Each structure stands twice: as C-alpha cells, then as structure tokens.
Amino acid sequence: MAYNHREIEKKWQKYWSEHKSFKAENHSNKPKFYVLDMFPYPSGAGLHVGHPLGYIASDIYARYKRHQGFNVLHPMGYDAYGLPAEQYAIQTGTHPEITTEKNIKRYRKQLDQIGFSFDWDREVRTSDPDYYKWTQWTFIQLFNSWYNRDADKAELITGLIEKFETSGNGDVHAVCDETPAFDAAQWKQMTEIEQQEMLMHYRLAYLSETLVNWCPALGTVLANDEVKEGLSERGGYPVERKLMKQWSLRITAYAQRLLDGLETVDWPDSLKEMQRNWIGRSEGASVWFKLDGHADDKELSEGIEVFTTRPDTLFGATFMVLAPEHEWVSKITTPEHKDKVDAYVQWAKNRSERERMTEVKRVTGEFTGAYAVNPLTGNKIPVWIADYVLAGYGTGAIMAVPGHDSRDFAFARHFKLPILQVVSQEGAEPADTDSWEDSYDAKEGVMIQSGFLNGLQVKEAIHTAIVRLEEMGIGTGKINFRLRDAIFSRQRYWGEPFPIYYKNGMPYPLPEDELPLRLPEVDKYLPTETGEPPVARAKNWVTKDGYPLETNTMPGFAGSSGYYLRYMDPHNDNEYFSKDANQYWRNVDLYIGGDEHAAGHLIYSRVWNKFLYDNGLACEDEPFKKLINQGKIQGRSNFVYRITGTNKFVSYNLRKEYNTQALHVDIEMVSNDVLDTEAFKKWRPEFKDAEFILEDGKYHCGYEVEKMSKSKHNVQNPDDLIEKYGADTLRLYEMFLGPIDQDKPWDINGIEGVYRFLRKLWRLYFDENDQLSVTDEPAIEAEQKVIHKTIKKIQDDIERFSFNTGVSAFMICVNELNELNCHKREILEPLAILIEPYAPHLAEELWESLGHKGGLVNVDYPEYDQKYLQEDTFTYPVSFNGKLRFKLELPADMSAAEIEKAVLSAEEANRWLEGKTIRKVIVVPKRIVNIVVG
RNA sequence: GCCCGAGUGGUGGAAUUGGUAGACACGUUGGACUUAAAAUCCAAUGACCAUUGCGGUCGUGCGGGUUCAAGUCCCGCCUCGGGUACCA
Incomplete structure (x- = not known):
C-alpha cells in the first residue's frame, strides 16, 4: 500500500481546520496579500469540474505567497440571493433561505474536499442580515449623496442643500437629470415635497420614472447587463421596454473615472476593452x-x-x-x-x-x-x-x-x-452621390x-x-x-429590502440605527393580486410610525458590489469595515474569475468602491489591482452511432458505411473513448437488447467539445474524481490542462498521468514497504542542479500564472531524480515545500514524515542558488543557411570568435562547406551558430 | 457590421526577449515482469522519402514580406470563439 490519498487528505483537512492554519490577521508585521475568488452563487447542482479551476489557481498563489512570508487574506463566501432559489420557492413553497442553506452546505463540503486554504472565519453571505445591513447602509449613503463635477467626486446632499439655500442651483455643476434653474429665494419657497422632488434629480440613488427592461416571465425589471440580445440572461425570456417608477444608481457620474481607472489596473486587455466599449x-x-x-x-x-x-x-x-x-x-x-x-x-x-x-x-x-x-x-x-x-x-x-x-x-x-x-x-475626385453604393x-x-x-x-x-x-x-x-444608470429595483422577494419608507408619497431613508431592515415573511412568493411585488404581501410592512415601506428589493449586484471590503472586517457590528482593517488590506491584489462579469459585477464594484473612496471610507480608488480571467472548461461529449431504425450501434470509424444517428452517451460509461457496452445496455431500458458492430473488438465513441450540461451527459462532478484519485491529483490535473485564462475542453483521459506522477513522487520518499527511504547523505552536483533548476522554474511559473508549465516542471524534476535514484533529504525537503501550493495534502504528509512538526503552510520557500544553474558547456546548434545540421558542445564561456573558429574547423562542418564560399557567420553566444554559404 | 482573442502532432499543450519547433502528459505500437490481469518498468511515436548505415525533404490556418534566422515581427486573407449591436 503506497500513496493513500483518502487517508492523507482527510487527515490534513482536519488538521488545517483545527489549527486555523489559514487564518489571516488584521494586525501583522508581515506584508499583506489579498487573493480573491469571484463570489459564487451556491446553485442546487453543486460544483462541476469547471467551477474550481479559478479557485485552484488562486489557492496555489495564496499558498505560495504564505511561503514567501506574506500575511495572506484568502476568503470565501456566498452570493446567496438569486433567482433559482426563488423560482423553486414559487413552485414548491419552500422558503428560499432553506434551499440556499442546503445548497451552501453542499457547496462547502465540496470546497473542503479540494483542500482550499480559505479563512472560513471570514465567510460572508449576502442574505445574512449582519451582512446586508451594510448593503442597505451603503444605499442610504448613495441616497444622501450627489456628484459634484467641480470636485469630481460624490459629496453629501446636505452640502447641496446649503448651496441651494444660498444661491440656488445656478453655480452647481452636478451629474443630474435635466432641471430648471432656480435661485435661493425660489428654493426657499418650494414646499417640502417640491424640494424633495428637486433633490431626487441629484441623488446618486434616485427614484424616477424610466424606460426599463421589463421581463414578464420573471416578473421583474432587469439591468442592461442582465439582458443579452433582447432576452433575459437568466432563463432567456423576452424583455420589453416599459415605463416604470424605479430606483436607479447614478453610475454614469463615474463614467470618466471608470475609464481612467482602467489605465491603472493590471487586467487582461480584452476585459478592459469590453469595459471601454460598455462605457462607450x-x-x-x-x-x-x-x-x-x-x-x-x-x-x-x-x-x-x-x-x-x-x-x-x-x-x-x-x-x-x-x-x-x-x-x-x-x-x-x-x-x-x-x-x-x-x-x-x-x-x-x-x-x-x-x-x-x-x-x-x-x-x-x-x-x-x-x-x-x-x-x-x-x-x-x-x-x-x-x-x-x-x-x-x-x-x-x-x-x-x-x-x-x-x-x-x-x-x-x-x-x-x-x-x-x-x-x-x-x-479622389468628388463623385456623384447618386452612383454611390x-x-x-x-x-x-x-x-x-x-x-x-x-x-x-x-x-x-x-x-x-x-x-x-x-x-x-x-x-x-x-x-x-453609452453607459446608462443602473436600475436598482427588482420586483422579487429574495433580495435585500430597501431601507426606505414613504411619507406623502416621497421616499425617505430609515434611520441608520434601525438597520438591518429584515426581509419579512410572506405567504407566497408571487406578486400581489394588484401587481405589487411579493414583499407587499408581508403583514405590517410599515415603519413603527406606520409609514409604508418600499416593497421592491435590491438586485443581485447590490450585495456583491462591496463584499471584498467586508471580508477585511467581516464581524464588525458598528461599521461596514474599520478604517484600520481597510488601511492594512487596502484592496485586492489578485482577483481571479470569469470575464462574463465584465459589464456587470466588475463595473458595479468599481463604482461602489469609488463611491466609498469619495466618502473617505475606502483608501483605494480601484478595488482590484490585478485580475486574471479563468477560461471556461467545456464539456467533452461522447457519441454512439445508432443505425437508423434499428437497435444496432456501429463503432465510430465504421459509421460512414451506414445511415446513422449520433446519440449522446453518458461519459461515465466511456473510457478513452471506448464504450462499456454492458453498462450501456443497462443505461436505459430501450438499450437492453442493443447490438454492437465493433472494430478490433471495441466500440469506439465519437466526441465533440460542447457546453457542460446534464442533457449532453458530459458533466464531470469533482466528487467522483476526488474519491478515485484524490484532491491533489484533481488540483494538479486542472492546472495541467492548459493556460489558466484559456477555454479548454475537459478531458478525463490525462488524469491518470498526473496520478501516476504523484505516486512516483511518493516513491522518492518511501520504499515498497512504505518505509521512509530518505537519507541524510549529501547531495551530488547533478542532484543539486535538478532541484535548484526546479525551484527557479516553479517560482517563475507561479509568478507569471503559468500553472500548467509548473506542473510539467515538477514532472521533469521527479523523472530526473528518479533517474539519479535520489532519496536525499537535502533535495527532497525543499521539493516538499515547492509542491505544497499544488498538492498541499501530499506535501504536508511528506513534510511530517521527514520529521517536522507544526505544518508546512508557513514554512519559508526554498531559494535557488545561481551556482547550480550555470552550465560549463553549451551545446550549440549549428545551422547552415538557417537549417540545423549538427550540434557541437563547447565551453559556455567561449568568445564568439573562438566559437566561430571551433565550428568551422569541426569535422561535421566540412560536408556543408565543401565547394561553397562562406558569406557570413552569425554567432550568438549560448544560443546559436548560423553560417551563410553560397 | 464593428471591437477583441485564438488557430502548433492522433489529443491537451510547450517554446518567457526573433535563435535547436513539438517540452511535459495522454493515446497508440512493441517489449520486460506475471499462471493471468492490474500495477510497474523499458523502447518507439509530426508527415513523407530512404532505410544497409549515414541521412534527406516538408512542416506551427492560407498567401506574401522583413531578417543570417519567423510559431514569434509586418501586410493581405480564411476559420473558430467571445463581446456588442442602429450609441449618431
């Protein structure tokens, strides 16, 4: 019994959790590093292999940074409001909170299995009153603010009122609706309602009658980024334009700053370009x-x-x-x-x-x-x-x-x-426009x-x-x-209630000490008979003075726009986050997530952050310093070919000889594109008597890359893979698949190779009898070269987010140590640290076996020694007219002139020089030699 | 239509600054071990030609160009993916 991932992984997950190994401190002498994953919505379907891709990458980076001596903040939480749980509630009567809780439990279990280094003490949920208290609080601040063009920032509305009182709106340069000019006297003559109506044209969160995207099927209004090609992004239902009274956020005030800020952040160009186009x-x-x-x-x-x-x-x-x-x-x-x-x-x-x-x-x-x-x-x-x-x-x-x-x-x-x-x-001569096409x-x-x-x-x-x-x-x-203000009202139940009540038809914010305004219970999750949103069903939905409360709820992006700030100080009851915590953590150093959020979340968060920056709450103008897009993992579907009108199936390469129909077949029954025909027969009653036309005794399936979905029977669930190969293999394999930012098909065929690699690695430390075989013998030069080369390569690759080449560097290292039959502590100890970010469970086990106590998480990263990286000789590729003809090993420090001499006098050179004139010789030391002959 | 991004073996991919194309892995083939299988190990594996050996020709979507040298730079296309869609 060699490498037992089941035991090891459980053991270390328990250890990390009990020792709070990943707890980030708000006070530390260490430099900070904030690694963030995009806020997940806990769906009922759980994780498929595509979801953790970005989490694995960020986790590797976070763990790497801990070894580098950083105090790393790597939190996780849930964007818990969302349509699916509410649709389910409408159908079944189950409170969305119950569904959401259940889904979160499942999600958490799946995340834990993969061995992520999250600081779970900082978990937040948007649907938690302790959290949405601050979403509501921010809304009130937006309501109480206007955008001063002169100062180019948001300011308190009380300041605006003062201006109105002294000189009217003539000198006010605001981002606002079109408003008639008035002077101080006129302002003072206005009734309270007239004044409130006037202020509404200036507020950053404002109520107005606007043309909105109304989606009848979902029964709600949608923001522009939630509509794709005239259909709702969720569900694909038709969207109409409708004039409705709605809350909006005046995000257009920030248009220019959103554009300018893009110059200061390290994001993919394509993503920046998308935002530029969206801002337009x-x-x-x-x-x-x-x-x-x-x-x-x-x-x-x-x-x-x-x-x-x-x-x-x-x-x-x-x-x-x-x-x-x-x-x-x-x-x-x-x-x-x-x-x-x-x-x-x-x-x-x-x-x-x-x-x-x-x-x-x-x-x-x-x-x-x-x-x-x-x-x-x-x-x-x-x-x-x-x-x-x-x-x-x-x-x-x-x-x-x-x-x-x-x-x-x-x-x-x-x-x-x-x-x-x-x-x-x-x-060109001017032409007759009649002839123009x-x-x-x-x-x-x-x-x-x-x-x-x-x-x-x-x-x-x-x-x-x-x-x-x-x-x-x-x-x-x-x-x-081109950017439009963001419509902020949703006619749905499962969202944050607005901290707003109405007096004489005018909206007023609740006092801050009455927050959070809790989401009320309702008998049904549907609109009322009179067409009001579901919240209107709640009994006594009024303030303590009896004023009616707002019945719309906030959109999904409300809670997700500032979550990264709350992580800095998640249990603070008195503030959104403390100044201290914010001064220390500042903003996100590395954000990993999909580019589908370009026009939505990533715009809204930037506005949210800039608003809090204007307020003096957030100390950084931009929330996400560096952002990496993780590509999508596509499904890889398998097909069988049924001869039309029969129950006979023909193997892939023979299908052309028949008239066939391709059918999706569950990838669980297929291995290396070969179908398990017995499993297939049992799959569905109609295939019980299926017959097969095989090629060399096997049934080969066809394949195609498409979206991962249940109906295509190509969904790969990580749980089964973890059971079979372990989380470390899954982590390594997802990284090995290709560059992090590229879309790629999920193909299970390669996972065996990664699993094999981990067992090979294991065998450097343990013999066949599972006894530690590591010795204290000093390492020889060749072994030192291998490990130091690897340290440099792995470090370089992590720094440039090239995780796939990192994995192959580990493979090369293990292959080479194997060849050298190396079992020396001097080499294997640093190797265990090196691989910890990628395969943390295995690394911890190796580290402990080497006699260390107290875990590996914060152990210093090994440093490479330049002296082992220098080679004494270099094998020059020698080309004639650009074509490689032979190779010649020469001392690495040889001068260009000497190299030329050595190459021209080399025996192999004669063959290519015979009867030719040397026109030119190019020597690039430690690179190449090219001889031009004619 | 417009704006991005990408096209490399049978497959995923590597080549970080113009300098040995195909690292690493999968798959395939052959072999060792085994009663057998699994596991493991060894070898071959871009295509074509020559295979008695040396070897040679072509090759990074297509067509041109720059350069001693191009997967990498420039010009013109093709295909695929993403964003956007009367934004004046």
Missing part, C-alpha cells in the same frame, strides 16, 4: 437646429438639440431624425401628417426589443411635416421620426448626414432624401462643399467646427457615454 465614450458636439416657423414659440424657439461626433459634416446634414419617443414629436408634427406619425409612434412603441434588434436592416420612419434650419447653410431640412434613433442616447435626435453615415444613407435612399458629399477621400464614413479625407471648412482635414475640421459653433452660440463641444 464618444467625443463630439451638441448643436441646436432651429425649427422653421417656430421662432416665436417660447418653448420651441431654442431649437432641437442633437449630438454628433461629426460636427465637421454639418454642411452635409440634409434632414433630421427624432426618436419616436422624443417629447417634441407631437408638438412639431403638422396636422396633415398627424395620423401617420401617431400610427408610427404607436407601432414603434409596441415593437419588442427583440424585434427591433433583429430587424435592423428594415428601414422605417415617418415625415413630421416640420422643417428645421441647418444652422450653417441656412437650408430648410425636413424633420423625420424613425426608430433607428434611440430615445436613450444623446438627445434622442440626430442631424442626418447621409453622405457620411451608413444608417442615414440607407434611410435617405429608402425615402429618396438628398445625399450630399462633404468629405472627399485624399486624392454606400456612404463614406471614414474619418479621413478633405472637406468639400463646406464653406469655411473647405480644404481642411477631417480631424482639423471637427475642431474648427466646434470652435465656430461655440462662437455662434449654436453649439458646444460635448462628450457622451
């Missing part, structure tokens, strides 16, 4: 187009404001388009066009998001009968409405430049509107037919145009963001 900054200008015939109209005389990134093309604006929802549509439409415009608005309104997105190519629109005046040409241009202009971006109105914008071009062609060229490609959208070329802009390059023209617009008082330079 564009520079351009606001321009006012006066309406023809409305000069005397007080309201309309200012004109329609449009946003454009191409103010240089203003001379080419031949019509205007408003979004169907634009508030002026009904005001400017002429009587003779009213019916058609009304019909179009109605049609556009009822179109689902999905339809609108899939029918992008379809050009629709309607003329309002109104005309605007191009401010530069003075020409009258028609004003249309069309749903290709979005109400939610810019001002919901555009100047159409069909010559240089493909959408405007398509629209102009369809409705036969004039197309004018104002940019000419360098060196497409618009010329590139921001390159020379301005033509554009008055004062003629002859300028596009980039200069943009600048010049803005300057002129500002001089004329009809426009101004402007920056727009």
